[in-house]
Amino acid sequence: MNGLSSVFNLLAYIAAAVFVLGFLNKVVLYFKTPSPLKIPTTPAPKTSMGVVVRLIPEVLFFRSLLKGGITEKILWLGGWVFHVCFLLIVLRHLRFFTYPVPECIMFFQQIGIWAGLVFPLALLILIVRRFLNDRLATITLFADYFVLGLIIAIGSTGLLLKYFARTNLVDVKAFILGLLTLSPVQLPDSPMFLIHFSLVLILLVYFPFSKLMHAWGILISPTRAQVDNPREVRHVTPWA
Amino acid sequence: MADFKVPELTGEIITPKVTLGATSGIKPFPANAELMGKVGFPAEKSADWKVKFLAKMGDILKKYKSVRVFLDICVRCGACTDKCHYYLSTGDPRNMPVYRQELMRSVYRKYFTTSGKLFGGLAAARELSDELLEEWITYFYQCSECRRCSVFCPYGIDTAEITMAAREILDSIGIGSKYNLAIINKAETIGNNLGMPGPALRNTLDFVEEEIQEKTGVDVKLPLDVEGADILLVTPSADFFAEPHIFSLEGYAKVFHQAGVSWTLSSHASEGGNFGMFIGNYNHMKTINKRIWDAARDLKVKRVIAGECGHAWRVLYSFSNTLNGPFDFLDPNYNVPQHICDYTLDLVKKGAIKLDKTANDDFSVTFHDSCNVARASRIGNEPGGQFTIPRELINAACNKFVDMAEETIGERTFCCGGGGGVLTDELIEVRVKGAMPRMQALKRVKDSNGVNFFALICAICKAQFTKIFPYYGIEMEEVGGIHQLVGNAIVLGAKEGV
Structure with a gap:
């Protein structure tokens, strides 16, 4: 195994560790931070089961966004399509992580390709809207462009790997499985793969320290995840 | 009867263009030292106000899940930007809920996050200053804690929680609103x-x-x-x-x-x-x-x-x-x-x-x-x-x-x-x-x-x-x-x- 391969194997482990530990750290921090008062945005469900029913359409269909006007409808289109494509692409990639490849993952191979092609378009909507609307231009930070740019770069290098800079997939799979089984092997001989892979590592490291934590936040946001039963059940917090 | 322009009644609610500083001069009267003392807050801003400010903010971050989570997870999607009645009627960008929150979020990044400590301005982190304090006093008292923004936010981020925390921090460093504290x-x-x-x-x-x-x-x-x-x-x-x-x-x-x-x-x-x-x-x-x-x-x-x-x-x-x-x-x-x-x-x-x-x-x-x-x-x-x-x-x-x-x-x-x-x-x-x-x-x-x-x-x-x-x-x-x-x-x- 050459030096570059050793470095990348090591970086991959570091990135994975930062992602997992960083994410868990935030999860634990949020869990340990109390909500001293009942603050669900009402009307709110009266039972825990009701909260689950409230959250499902929020997570799957970004329901609250649909309450807005045309700006939010455009955002919804870009955002929802982007997230669904992202999911399909990840599912497609699971064939590199499994041996033998389960039948259900084979199902996502073709649809994953289509998702990969739509992916940059959805991201383009998300970027362009930030330029065209004066309110969005005002609130947008460097971090917002950074993460959109990063994901676009990941998507494009992926497409390049598929259509133009084709690489030996057997080598790629061997490399990934090597990582997973803790028996690292040589990097695939492909600069494009190296770029694609590096960008994914950056995304993993960036994730827990950024707004991307909304992925977890949406599930525990007190205004949405609290039960509306303050008269029936006394809500207490140790410090209060 | 007014020395400002009263909006015309047309029956239409039209989202205005962003007008920086449109309501920057409108602030609540401060509570005097006597009143501050009566309700148990420091009489006035002291030389070490930044220390007290950050201590209080750190305390709130530990005690309020809402504040902690909301400061972290906003993606600045903009869904709230035209939902606040104060933005719709003034065009002042600080009255866009996300940009009002940014007054606190930028301080949060600077003093409570790794990226803000490492990258400063690039990570939109802001240092405490008298100028920033004036913006806090102005715009956290131009929020009526009505929660309309939280209805449209995909994560239910509630600006009222941020506003309440901000006012609590201001009170704790000796800056209070006369109206509220007298009552x-x-x-x-x-x-x-x-x-x-x-x-x-x-x-x-x-x-x-x-x-x-x-x-x-x-x-x-x-x-x-x-x-x-x-x-x-x-x-x-x-x-x-x-x-x-x-x-x-x-x-x-x-x-x-x-x-x-x-x-x-x-x-x-x-x-x-x-x-x-x-x-x-x-x-x-x-x-x-x-x-x-x-x-x-x-x-x-x-x-x-x-x-x-x-x-x-x-x-x-x-x-x-x-x-x-x-x-x-x-x-x-x-x-x-x-x-x-x-x-x-x-x-x-x-x-x-x-x-x-x-x-x-x-x-x-x-x-x-x-x-x-x-x-x-x-x-x-x-x-x-x-x-x-x-x-x-x-x-x-x-x-x-x-x-x-x-x-x-x-x-x-x-x-x-x-x-x-x-x-x-x-x-x-x-x-x-x-x-x-x-x-x-x-x-x-x-x-x-x-x-x-x-x-x-x-x-x-x-x-x-x-x-x-x-x-x-x-x-x-x-x-x-x-x-x-x-x-x-x-x-x-x-x-x-x-």
Whole structure:
């Protein structure tokens, strides 16, 4: 195994560790931070089961966004399509992580390709809207462009790997499985793969320290995840 | 009458262009050292204010999941940017909820996150400075904590939580709002926001009794501090003196009279409102609420009913149980506490009181959902009861009712522009402008249905609208409580079949 391969194997482990530990750290921090008062945005469900029913359409269909006007409808289109494509692409990639490849993952191979092609378009909507609307231009930070740019770069290098800079997939799979089984092997001989892979590592490291934590936040946001039963059940917090 | 431009009533709510600094000069009057001391805050800003500021902020981040999570997870999608009534009417970008929050989020990044510490400005981290402090004082008092933004946010991020935390931090470094702290001090020392002592309250109630006697010929009593009464009514103190509030007080009294129940007001808890909530101070909220809890126990009542007040209802409904413990000495067969609309509608449905709708035939009525009732609490037993119960009650009391446009009522209702501790004269410009979205919606039903009665169940909304209606060329007498309509319509005297 050459030096570059050793470095990348090591970086991959570091990135994975930062992602997992960083994410868990935030999860634990949020869990340990109390909500001293009942603050669900009402009307709110009266039972825990009701909260689950409230959250499902929020997570799957970004329901609250649909309450807005045309700006939010455009955002919804870009955002929802982007997230669904992202999911399909990840599912497609699971064939590199499994041996033998389960039948259900084979199902996502073709649809994953289509998702990969739509992916940059959805991201383009998300970027362009930030330029065209004066309110969005005002609130947008460097971090917002950074993460959109990063994901676009990941998507494009992926497409390049598929259509133009084709690489030996057997080598790629061997490399990934090597990582997973803790028996690292040589990097695939492909600069494009190296770029694609590096960008994914950056995304993993960036994730827990950024707004991307909304992925977890949406599930525990007190205004949405609290039960509306303050008269029936006394809500207490140790410090209060 | 105004030295600023009052928005034109066109019936349309149009999102304005971003205008930097449009309301940058509008700030609350500061509380003086004496007042700060009375309510337990540092007298003034000290040289080491940054240390205190960050200590308080760190403390809040540990104690409030809402603040911690909301500061982390906002993706700046912009869904909230045109949802705030203050942005819609001023175009000041700091009145976009996300950009108002950015005032705190930028400090959070600088002092509480790795990326902010490492990358500074590139990570949009901002150092504490006098300039930043001025922006905090300005824009965290141009938020009425109405929670409309949280309805549209894909993660339910509630700017009210951020605003409350910001005001708490400002108070902790010696910068307070005179209006809010003076009211808190009066509520805690005298028992109500007006600073009206017990004897004065009794005089006022005598006056209301005479008024009712004169108008109806019926001897309706407004009891005060009656031990052993069945019901304790807790209502905003504005109901005791201000118009149109006092007409709702007459309405409650008539309802209790006709229902034949024993009830009482309390001089100890002669205030439903709780400004501790507006400044995000847990202890003041608890202290003020305790007076209600104590009054209920000392007077040995069986039920507590809340009068027409938005944030008072939020505190009683959502927080009281947490703050001071359960009302477990009250009759568990009823909602404790219960909203007056819930109570009255129930009587109407049971036939225990009779309403003559024709008494309100001069009125064409619409209903303004007040934010703290609409988005922060519930009336009755079903989610959304806060929308249906008041409307059912209005429809039981009058013949002509029409709702304003759907996107301006219910959970999407617009704030009156004066809630959340901004109902003070020095903020009149943002108050008048902030009412604009609501006024446009009202304008439409005035044109289409000749609406001339704007029904409400919030003392702050009532005070705000009676003040700002004239700016828009509308008579202040058109504002009134639901129980004003009920009071007009209720049939007093012997009951059929009794």
